[in-house]
Amino acid sequence: MNGPLQSKANRTVLLVFLGLSLCATYWLLQPFIEPILLAILIGILAIPAHRRVEKWLRGRRSAASLLTCTILVSLFLTPLSIVLVAVVAQGIEYSLAVKEWATEENIREFLSTPFVSKVYAWLEEILPEGALTPDNLRSSALSLAGNMGTELAAVSTALLGSVTSFFINGTLLLFALFFVLRDHDRMMEFIRHALPLSRTQEDTLFKEVRDVSKSALLGSLLTALTQGLVGGIGLSLAGIPGVFWGSIMAFTSLIPVVGTALVWVPAAIYLAVTGQHAWAIFMLVWGVLVIGSIDNFLRPLFMQGASMSTVVVFFALLGGLQVFGLMGLVYGPLIIAVTLVLFRLYETEFEGFLDAQDRS
Numbered sequence: 001m002n003g004p005l006q007s008k009a010n011r012t013v014l015l016v017f018l019g020l021s022l023c024a025t026y027w028l029l030q031p032f033i034e035p036i037l038l039a040i041l042i043g044i045l046a047i048p049a050h051r052r053v054e055k056w057l058r059g060r061r062s063a064a065s066l067l068t069c070t071i072l073v074s075l076f077l078t079p080l081s082i083v084l085v086a087v088v089a090q091g092i093e094y095s096l097a098v099k100e101w102a103t104e105e106n107i108r109e110f111l112s113t114p115f116v117s118k119v120y121a122w123l124e125e126i127l128p129e130g131a132l133t134p135d136n137l138r139s140s141a142l143s144l145a146g147n148m149g150t151e152l153a154a155v156s157t158a159l160l161g162s163v164t165s166f167f168i169n170g171t172l173l174l175f176a177l178f179f180v181l182r183d184h185d186r187m188m189e190f191i192r193h194a195l196p197l198s199r200t201q202e203d204t205l206f207k208e209v210r211d212v213s214k215s216a217l218l219g220s221l222l223t224a225l226t227q228g229l230v231g232g233i234g235l236s237l238a239g240i241p242g243v244f245w246g247s248i249m250a251f252t253s254l255i256p257v258v259g260t261a262l263v264w265v266p267a268a269i270y271l272a273v274t275g276q277h278a279w280a281i282f283m284l285v286w287g288v289l290v291i292g293s294i295d296n297f298l299r300p301l302f303m304q305g306a307s308m309s310t311v312v313v314f315f316a317l318l319g320g321l322q323v324f325g326l327m328g329l330v331y332g333p334l335i336i337a338v339t340l341v342l343f344r345l346y347e348t349e350f351e352g353f354l355d356a357q358d359r360s
Helices: 003-056 061-101 104-111 114-126 134-153 155-161 163-182 184-194 199-237 242-252 261-273 277-303 310-349 351-359
Strands: none
Touching (some): 003 061, 003 184, 003 199, 003 310, 163 184, 184 199, 199 242, 199 261, 199 277, 199 310, 242 261, 261 277
16 A cells, blocks of 8 residues: 555544544543533633733633632622522522412402402303312412412422532532633633634634623623513512512523513503502513613624624524523524534535536
8 A cells, every 4th residue: 555545544534533532531521511512612701801810810721710610609609598598598489478468359350450349250260160269279379379388488498309419510610610711721722723714714613602601691681681680670569479480581581582570461461450550561561662672782792793684593592401401501502503613604605616616
């Protein structure tokens, strides 16, 4: 076998074994892939701040990485703990208030309001006889409130039950983040050298990953937190527990299309049927103009660095949620963005061939 053929055969065998070893490595690390990927994405976003910390500590990389990790943990865990305690406390208080209200007299008074009485008469025609008697409604309300109270009171137990998993994943994330921050330059140098791309192509690819990571992590997270905060303020003004339902609204804002409307629309309906028409109108206006405008302003603001249209982002988020769960809000846009940038690189690299094909 001559030299060129042997060299080609050696490279083919090397690439085959490299592919197999990469598959085996993924299989080995698959149980821990989520904290590792999160550490890489968070590290990409935290690098600018980490540079300042490293400069402040006069180039001591390990100390700077440790301090940056400590700051990030404090910024995340402190407000999360405060909000969690407030949500559980207000939720239990809310369930007790429902129990106190659910008397037969109050239910009859509620059913006698004009709008509710019309809905009640319509439902009586399509539901089984006796399904909507005050006694049954009272039992359902008490059961719902009791279940809510029980579930919320058990939140701390559930957290303790999963604390081992949370601690392990959190520790792995911080461990990986420490090295991502400390050895970022060496890692980037290795990746750039290993990738069979030109420096310009690598810059394009890394910029897209950085921009989409920023938009997916910060865009989704900050939009959800802001909508939950503003929604909670509006609900509190209308006399509805704001911390509890505002937190629920923050989670529902991550759901494409419907989002926060899953909370403020039922709240407006509740206010209307209980005779609080002014507050119902306020809730509708607050939901559409204030809460909705946050989503329309903040999300595009964070997505402006990523070269994806709104419809592509929508399906990336929807597909990511379907395949990966909550983490799909990050993985979905990232996968689509890398695919699009690689396709653009392909168009540039094979421009002459593609033009020739168009002319043929």
